[in-house]
Amino acid sequence: MKTDIILSGVGGQGILSIAASLGAAALNENYYLKQAETHGMSQRGGAVVSHLRIADHPIYSDLIPISNADLILSVEPMESLRYLPYLSPEGSLVTNTAEFVNIPDYPDLEETFTELAKNINIIRIDADRIAKETGNPKASNMVMLGAASPFIAIHDEIIIKGIETIFKAKGEKIVEMNIEAFKAGREFTLSKS
Amino acid sequence: MQRKLLMGVEAIGQAAVDAGISGVYAYPGTPSTEITEYIQHNKLAIERNIHREWSANEKTALEAALGMSYAGKRSLACMKHVGLNVAADVFMNMAITGINGGLVVVVADDPSQHSSQNEQDSRFYGKFAMIPVFEPSNQQEAYDMTYEAFEFSEKTGLPVMLRIPTRLAHSRAGVVSRPVQNENPLHLPSNPMQFMLLPAYGRKYYQNLLDKQNWLIRLSEESSYNDYFEGKDKSLGIVCCGIAYNYLMENYPEDNCPYPVVKISQYPIPEKLLHKLEKECDELLVAEEGYPLVEEQLTDFFGKGTRVWGRLNGALPRKGELNPDHLAKALGKELKEPLKMPETLAGRPPSLCAGCGHQDSYEALNEVIADAGNGRVFADIGCYTLGALPPYSTINTCVDMGASITMAKGAADAGLVPVFAVIGDSTFTHSGITGLLDCVVEKTNINILIVDNETVAMTGGQDSSAKGRIEKICEGVGVDPEHIRLFVPLKKNHIEIVQIIREEMAFNGVSVIIGRRECVQRIAKTKKMNKAIKQV
Known part of the structure; x- marks a missing residue:
C-alpha cells in the first residue's frame, strides 16, 4: 500500500492541518510516512506545497517523483494545477473552488478544468460553503480532506481518529465540528462517483 | 518503540536535549529556526532550564556556545548556511582550540534558494576547518547523529558540524528517541591555556588538529553511517551523500540497486570505501546535495583515472536541490511523459501581508x-x-x-x-x-x-x-x-x-x-x- 499526495495552496491557508491529521492517522496505524513542507519566505502569501507520502513499507525520498502522485489535494483551484506534472495519469485531483486572489493577473480557469476533466479524475468542491453549512466555517480544510479521502488508502475511520488526535487539545466540540466537516466532504465525493 | 512524527529540525532539537545539552544558541534563519523553537517549547529543556534564548547574531551565538563548552557543558549552535559566514571567525578558530564539553554546530543549507540569497554548501566550511561533518540522510539519522555527535565531539576533542538541507529540515517522519542523558557537570579545561590562541599556542594546536586528520578518516571509515552496499553490475559505482541516497533508492523500490553504492553521511570522506568502489567499478556517479565537494575530490585532475560523473559534467544539474527524477535520468531510466502545467497559470510570488x-x-x-x-x-x-x-x-x-x-x-x-x-x-x-x-x-x-x-x-x-x-x-x-x-x-x-x-x-x-x-x-x-x- 502507498498513497503519494501533493498538498497545495497559498501560504497562510493552513494546508498543514490536513497534513497533520493524515500524519497522526498514519502513525496510529504504524504506517510509514514522509511529509515535506514549505516554510520561510513563500509562506508570505506565496504558493506553498507539501509532499505527503504514506506507505506500509519504508519510504526513501521526501519528494514524490514526477508522474507518481496518486492525488493532488488543493485548497485553492489555481494552485491545484501548478503541480500537475507530479500527478500520475491514473491519479485524481481534488480541489476547493474558492479562489484566493492576491495577484493582479488571476486567470479564468473554467476552460482549463473542463479540458483536463476529459483525461483525469477531477473533484471540484466548494469547501468553504459546505464548511459554513456544517456550522464551522473554519473547517473547510477538513471538508477538503473528507472530499479527498476516498482516494487515500487509509480507512476513513482511521483518518477520523487522526483528526481527533490533532484537535483533541482544543476541546470535544472542535473535534466534533471538524469530523462533521470531514464527513460532509467525503459524502460530496462519494455522491459524485 | 513509540515513534514520534518529527521534522528533521525537530528531531535534531529532541536529540540535543536527550543528549544532555545545557544550552542552545542561535539566530533565526530558514531552514534552521525550528530547532531552537522546538527546544524552547520542550518540556525537559524547560524543566532543566537550559539556555534557549535567541542570540543577537550567529557569531555571538557560536561564541557563547564555545564558552559553554569551555565550562565543560554540552552546547548546541544552530544557523542557516549564510549565518555560518557571520560566525566563520569563531568557527575556524574553534577547530584549533578544540572543545571541552561536546559542541555541535548545526548548519541548515538551502539548495535551490527557497528562502536564501545563495545556496552555498557548508560541508566546504567543515573541510576548511578540518573538523568532522555529519550529514544525515533521513529524520531518524538526524536524531541519532545529533544524539551521538556530542560524545563524538568529546572523544575527538573537536567541534562537530551537522549539515542538513532544507528538504530534510522541513520534512516529517516517524522518529524513535533514545534514553535521556544527564547534563555534564561544570568542569574547566584540564589545560588552562587550551583556548589561548596566541601564535605560540596556536601553532601547536594547529599541529594537533593536523595530527588528528588520519584518525578522523579512520573514524569515518568505521562509522556505521558510511556504508558500502554490494552490487553485481560493476559497470558503474555510485557515491551518494546524505539525502541523495534516498533519491537513488527511490528508483529501486525493491531495494535492488544493481550497482555497488557507497553512502556517505560522515566526513572526512571514508577513503577506504571509495578506493574499493573505484577499484571494482568502471565508472563512478557522485550524487550530493549542494556543491560537487566529493565529486571534485574523486575527479582526477588530468583525466587519466576512473571517469567520474556528477554535477560537474552535467550528468546531474550543476545547481539546485536534487530529486529522484534527476537520479533516474542520470541512470538512464525511461520516464513517463508527465502531465503539463497549463500555460494559463499565473505565478504567485510571496508578498507583504495585508496590514503590514x-x-x-x-x-x-x-x-x-x-x-x-x-x-x-x-x-x-x-x-x-x-x-x-x-x-x-x-x-x-x-x-x-x-x-x-x-x-x-x-x-x-x-x-x-x-x-x-x-x-x-x-x-x-x-x-x-x-x-x-x-x-x-x-x-x-x-x-x-x-x-x-x-x-x-x-x-x-x-x-x-x-x-x-x-x-x-x-x-x-x-x-x-x-x-x-x-x-x-x-x-x-x-x-x-x-x-x-x-x-x-x-x-x-x-x-x-x-x-x-x-x-x-x-x-x-x-x-x-x-x-x-x-x-x-
Missing part, C-alpha cells in the same frame, strides 16, 4: 524617491526585502545582513546624495550597529530607515534583540538625538511620514528614521498563544 507596516513605509519612501531619483535605496534581509517587487519596487539592494547601512555609506563616500538604507529592527541589532558607528565617526550623509516591527518576522515572529532598545542604541553610538525620528507606519500618517523623511534627507549627516508598528502576524501569534494558555 512596511507597506506604509514604502509608500512614503517612494514619494520622496520620486523627487530624489531612483537607484539609491540600499536594503537588507527580512520581509521588507519584498519591497523589491511590485507594487513597491522601492529598494535596490539586498546582499547580506547589515549591508544596507554600510553599502549606503560606501555609495555616499563615492558622492551619491541622497542615499537611503532600509533595515529591519532585528537585522539592525544583528549586524547594523557597527556600520552605523562607521557613519557616525565619519559624519556620513546618510538616511537610515529602521523598519521596526518589533520581531524577527520572516522566520515566524521570534523575539527581536532590538525591542525597546533602538533609540538608545543609536544615541549611544553617537547619532544626534535630534536626527533620531519616529513615525507610526499607518496610512493616515502618510503626509507626516513623507515630511519626516524629507526633513532628514535635507540634513547633511547621519539620520535615523524609525517606523515602528508591530508585525500583524506576530500580533495574531501572540493572541493565539494567549488563548491557548487560557485554555490550559
Whole structure:
C-alpha cells in the first residue's frame, strides 16, 4: 500500500492541518510516512506545497517523483494545477473552488478544468460553503480532506481518529465540528462517483 | 518503540536535549529556526532550564556556545548556511582550540534558494576547518547523529558540524528517541591555556588538529553511517551523500540497486570505501546535495583515472536541490511523459501581508524617491526585502545582513546624495550597529530607515534583540538625538511620514528614521498563544 499526495495552496491557508491529521492517522496505524513542507519566505502569501507520502513499507525520498502522485489535494483551484506534472495519469485531483486572489493577473480557469476533466479524475468542491453549512466555517480544510479521502488508502475511520488526535487539545466540540466537516466532504465525493 | 512524527529540525532539537545539552544558541534563519523553537517549547529543556534564548547574531551565538563548552557543558549552535559566514571567525578558530564539553554546530543549507540569497554548501566550511561533518540522510539519522555527535565531539576533542538541507529540515517522519542523558557537570579545561590562541599556542594546536586528520578518516571509515552496499553490475559505482541516497533508492523500490553504492553521511570522506568502489567499478556517479565537494575530490585532475560523473559534467544539474527524477535520468531510466502545467497559470510570488507596516513605509519612501531619483535605496534581509517587487519596487539592494547601512555609506563616500538604507529592527541589532558607528565617526550623509516591527518576522515572529532598545542604541553610538525620528507606519500618517523623511534627507549627516508598528502576524501569534494558555 502507498498513497503519494501533493498538498497545495497559498501560504497562510493552513494546508498543514490536513497534513497533520493524515500524519497522526498514519502513525496510529504504524504506517510509514514522509511529509515535506514549505516554510520561510513563500509562506508570505506565496504558493506553498507539501509532499505527503504514506506507505506500509519504508519510504526513501521526501519528494514524490514526477508522474507518481496518486492525488493532488488543493485548497485553492489555481494552485491545484501548478503541480500537475507530479500527478500520475491514473491519479485524481481534488480541489476547493474558492479562489484566493492576491495577484493582479488571476486567470479564468473554467476552460482549463473542463479540458483536463476529459483525461483525469477531477473533484471540484466548494469547501468553504459546505464548511459554513456544517456550522464551522473554519473547517473547510477538513471538508477538503473528507472530499479527498476516498482516494487515500487509509480507512476513513482511521483518518477520523487522526483528526481527533490533532484537535483533541482544543476541546470535544472542535473535534466534533471538524469530523462533521470531514464527513460532509467525503459524502460530496462519494455522491459524485 | 513509540515513534514520534518529527521534522528533521525537530528531531535534531529532541536529540540535543536527550543528549544532555545545557544550552542552545542561535539566530533565526530558514531552514534552521525550528530547532531552537522546538527546544524552547520542550518540556525537559524547560524543566532543566537550559539556555534557549535567541542570540543577537550567529557569531555571538557560536561564541557563547564555545564558552559553554569551555565550562565543560554540552552546547548546541544552530544557523542557516549564510549565518555560518557571520560566525566563520569563531568557527575556524574553534577547530584549533578544540572543545571541552561536546559542541555541535548545526548548519541548515538551502539548495535551490527557497528562502536564501545563495545556496552555498557548508560541508566546504567543515573541510576548511578540518573538523568532522555529519550529514544525515533521513529524520531518524538526524536524531541519532545529533544524539551521538556530542560524545563524538568529546572523544575527538573537536567541534562537530551537522549539515542538513532544507528538504530534510522541513520534512516529517516517524522518529524513535533514545534514553535521556544527564547534563555534564561544570568542569574547566584540564589545560588552562587550551583556548589561548596566541601564535605560540596556536601553532601547536594547529599541529594537533593536523595530527588528528588520519584518525578522523579512520573514524569515518568505521562509522556505521558510511556504508558500502554490494552490487553485481560493476559497470558503474555510485557515491551518494546524505539525502541523495534516498533519491537513488527511490528508483529501486525493491531495494535492488544493481550497482555497488557507497553512502556517505560522515566526513572526512571514508577513503577506504571509495578506493574499493573505484577499484571494482568502471565508472563512478557522485550524487550530493549542494556543491560537487566529493565529486571534485574523486575527479582526477588530468583525466587519466576512473571517469567520474556528477554535477560537474552535467550528468546531474550543476545547481539546485536534487530529486529522484534527476537520479533516474542520470541512470538512464525511461520516464513517463508527465502531465503539463497549463500555460494559463499565473505565478504567485510571496508578498507583504495585508496590514503590514512596511507597506506604509514604502509608500512614503517612494514619494520622496520620486523627487530624489531612483537607484539609491540600499536594503537588507527580512520581509521588507519584498519591497523589491511590485507594487513597491522601492529598494535596490539586498546582499547580506547589515549591508544596507554600510553599502549606503560606501555609495555616499563615492558622492551619491541622497542615499537611503532600509533595515529591519532585528537585522539592525544583528549586524547594523557597527556600520552605523562607521557613519557616525565619519559624519556620513546618510538616511537610515529602521523598519521596526518589533520581531524577527520572516522566520515566524521570534523575539527581536532590538525591542525597546533602538533609540538608545543609536544615541549611544553617537547619532544626534535630534536626527533620531519616529513615525507610526499607518496610512493616515502618510503626509507626516513623507515630511519626516524629507526633513532628514535635507540634513547633511547621519539620520535615523524609525517606523515602528508591530508585525500583524506576530500580533495574531501572540493572541493565539494567549488563548491557548487560557485554555490550559
